[in-house]
Amino acid sequence: MSIHFVPIGAVSEKVTTWNPAKQADGEFDYIDLSAVDQSEKRIIAPNRMPTVEAPSRARQIVRAGDVLVSTVRPNLNGVAKAVDEHDGMTASTGFCVLRPSQRQLDSNYLFQWVRSPSFVGDMVRKATGASYPAVSDRIIKESVIPLPPVHEQKRIAAILDKADQLRQKRRQTIAxxxxxxxxxxxxxxxxxxxxxxxxxxxxxxxxxxxxxxxxxxxxxxxxxxxxxxxxxxxxxxxxxxxxxxxxxxxxxxxxxxxxxxxxxxxxxxxxxxxxxxxxxxxxxxxxxxxxxxxxxxxxxxxxxxxxxxxxxxxxxxxxxxxxxxxxxxxxxxxxxxxxxxxxxxxxxxxxxxxxxxALRAQSFGSLPKAGADRLDALFSSLQHRAFSGQL
Incomplete structure (x- = not known):
């Protein structure tokens, strides 16, 4: 099966920006880099703050379905997908906010792609700066994504989502x-x-x-x-x-x-x-x-x-x-x-x-941890197959 690649920016829409500091006597919800949990790949702690205290990086208006990709330290893969509760919040310019064009790119598929080893490896290779490696919005948007038809994207994303949910349930048991x-x-x-x-x-x-x-x-x-x-x-x-x-x-x-x-x-x-x-x-x-x-x-x-x-x-x-x-x-x-x-x-x-x-309690967790390790391996295998046309 041949794979069609396109630049991410070609299938993304423009994101609206604003300057909260110019709005008097208001408040807004701010998603900075620390608000994204890099291991769980989700937004965990937006900050509610007065508009007059808005950082200079608080500019991008987020909509549900947007995919946020941290432009700094790409090896850490600080990515997350905005859901309904994040609609209208403001994201730092430390993120490249990707808004997929609905007719061409499925949001869940895009989210799974920016978590993949292929995307992460590409960003690490293109990052500049030894002590504070970073990529630009342009580099992210010029990077290519395998693009099957939207119905196929939804099918692939659903499989990866299900595998990820199983991993999360195992980790909840460990927790x-x-x-x-x-x-x-x-x-x-x-x-x-x-x-x-x-x-x-x-x-x-x-x-x-x-x-x-x-x-x-x-x-x-x-x-x-x-x-x-x-x-x-x-x-x-x-x-x-x-x-x-x-x-x-x-x-x-x-x-x-x-x-x-x-x-x-x-x-x-x-x-x-x-x-x-x-x-x-x-x-x-x-x-x-x-x-x-x-x-x-x-x-x-x-x-x-x-x-x-x-x-x-x-x-x-x-x-x-x-x-x-x-x-x-x-x-x-x-x-x-x-x-x-x-x-x-x-x-x-x-x-x-x-x-x-504590060691006795840990021994109780050996079975779910082994299961979590197997699910991690399965998820990695599914990622590779999904984006190489084999799923």
Whole structure:
């Protein structure tokens, strides 16, 4: 089956713009880059603000069905589709807002395409800027999309949507098991911020902990048999890492020795919409190196890694991280803020008892996680087949 490719801009409509700051005594809903969850690919937290406080980037009027593609750090694939509740909101010019022409391009099909490895790889290759890689609206709109008839687009999108829904249901099961671990933590130790049980109250800076920023790899070519590099998009909200999707690089022995993750390490996402998410490296996890948007935390003998991980992920701690990160235009929460976080320190035997309970809860989740991994692999296969004319 031959595949017809056209530039995305040729099958998209013009988006209306405005300047909210010129409207007196009003409010508007603003979708900035941090409002898109890069792992879930959806708009999660638009900001309601007075028009007089509108950022200079607040310009594009969104309609339901629009597809938003972040123009910065295309490797993170910050994309989302606007639904009815987002109709009339204002998007940052940090997004390329794609409004598909209804007679030529299905919105769901376009959304699935901009999530595909083919589109992401194309944007990564065309991005410019070493420290802050970005693409322009022009580059996105000039990129091509395979374009079967609209009825075929709808069929393909429906299949991919269904597979994605199955993945989400599996992840919801994992999230429920994750909430069980949080309930165990609350029962044993209480809220680590209010500290109702009166444990020794410290800050992370008072503990013996090594913090290391992940390395940057410039202009390196991905390979099939190298070391896995952990990206922000490989980390789920439940702390699970998707090792199957990680790119691989060939690194030197010294780089591997210095930067590799070891069992018990905590990876802290320090920037973007995923700021504050963490992963705990476990005994049987594959060899990997956390990328530049992570801080690797390695606690010493007086803190059990499972306990530290649960503490940092606790809602009251996450609230501090969220509020602190939003003080800059690009959400960020780095080493100094991390060191100032409150931390309770129960006796080591209590921490170990919690770790054992958490591991038992984790074992309950091994089956749904295995199912989620299989569904991820199926979704990747369906994506490839869908956009190569084989579905």
């Amino acid at each position: 429920l098991l994750d909430s069980l671990t949080q309930s165990i933590f609350l029962e044993m130790f209480g809220d680590p911020v209010s500290n109702p049980k009166g444990w020794p109250a410290l800050k992370i800076s008072d503990l013996e902990v090594d913090m290391t920023y992940g390395p940057r790899f410039y202009n390196e070519q991905y390979v099939d048999d190298g070391t896995r590099i952990v990206r922000i998009t490989d980390l789920a909200s439940t702390g699970e890492l998707d090792y199957s999707a990680m790119p691989r690089l060939r690194v030197t022995d010294s780089e591997l020795t210095e930067h590799r993750s070891r069992p018990g390490d905590i990876l802290f996402a320090r920037t973007g919409a995923t700021v504050g998410k963490t992963a705990l490296i476990r005994e049987n996890d594959p060899l990997s190196i956390p990328g530049a948007y992570f801080i690797r935390m390695r606690f010493r003998s007086n803190v059990v890694p499972e306990f530290a991980w649960a503490t940092i992920r606790y809602p009251s701690i996450q609230k501090i991280i969220f509020e602190g990160s939003r003080q800059s235009a690009q959400q960020n929460f780095s080493g100094p803020g991390l060191r100032r976080l409150p931390f309770i320190l129960p006796p080591i035997d209590e921490q170990l008892r919690f770790a054992q309970s």
